[in-house]
Amino acid sequence: EPQTDSSRFHHGFKEPKQEKRIETAEKVNLKIEHQHGDIEVVSWTENAVLVEYQKTVWAENEEMAREIASGIHIQIESDDAPVNGETPVSIKTIYPEERNLWQGARRARVDYRLQVPHQTSLQVNNRHGQVSVQDLNGTVTIEHQHGNVSTHGIDGDLNLNALHGNVDADAIQGNVLLKGVHGQAHLSQI
Numbered sequence: 001e002p003q004t005d006s007s008r009f010h011h012g013f014k015e016p017k018q019e020k021r022i023e024t025a026e027k028v029n030l031k032i033e034h035q036h037g038d039i040e041v042v043s044w045t046e047n048a049v050l051v052e053y054q055k056t057v058w059a060e061n062e063e064m065a066r067e068i069a070s071g072i073h074i075q076i077e078s079d080d081a082p083v084n085g086e087t088p089v090s091i092k093t094i095y096p097e098e099r100n101l102w103q104g105a106r107r108a109r110v111d112y113r114l115q116v117p118h119q120t121s122l123q124v125n126n127r128h129g130q131v132s133v134q135d136l137n138g139t140v141t142i143e144h145q146h147g148n149v150s151t152h153g154i155d156g157d158l159n160l161n162a163l164h165g166n167v168d169a170d171a172i173q174g175n176v177l178l179k180g181v182h183g184q185a186h187l188s189q190i
Contacts, residue, residue, distance in 0.1 A: 013065035015055045022049045024087035028120040033092040035127045037109035043118040043135040050115040058107040071096030
């Protein structure tokens with residue numbers, strides 16, 4: 001009986017959680033470019049962005065999984081000088097180009113948890129995973145292809161394009177623009 005891809009490569013490697021703190025103004029303009037993994041964004045009372053992330057890779061063996069993980073780069077950039085009173089912060093996950101990560105049963109993901117100032121405008125572009133955003137005062141724009149999206153307590157406009165997955169949005173103070181193809185949408189207190 002032939003083995004399935006998922007049972008063939010069961011060697012997973014999880015790097016320890018990493019974190020980076022960026023001091024910011026009271027307002028932040030945050031952009032996240034990501035492909036595989038969960039993104040959670042919550043607000044806190046500090047004028048800083050705290051980025052926590054963890055890489056997980058599955059491959060033929062642990063050595064290959066570690067090598068792939070070391071080739072995944074997390075690019076975090078910010079500008080010391082606020083633009084229109086907002087500190088611009090960008091986070092981008094850069095995958096190694098020299099090998100096809102998703103050939104056979106190789107898999108890689110990076111999970112993010114961000115704590116940001118309450119007054120944060122957010123743009124997320126993600127392909128696979130769950131996206132959760134809570135308690136922000138600003139415009140939130142999410143482009144997401146595969147996975148569920150949950151937003152709660154947005155004091156501003158919500159622009160959401162979710163292709164495959166369920167949407168749960170509540171306590172949104174501004175206008176909501178929702179586009180979806182496959183999945184259910186539950187909206188309340190808009």
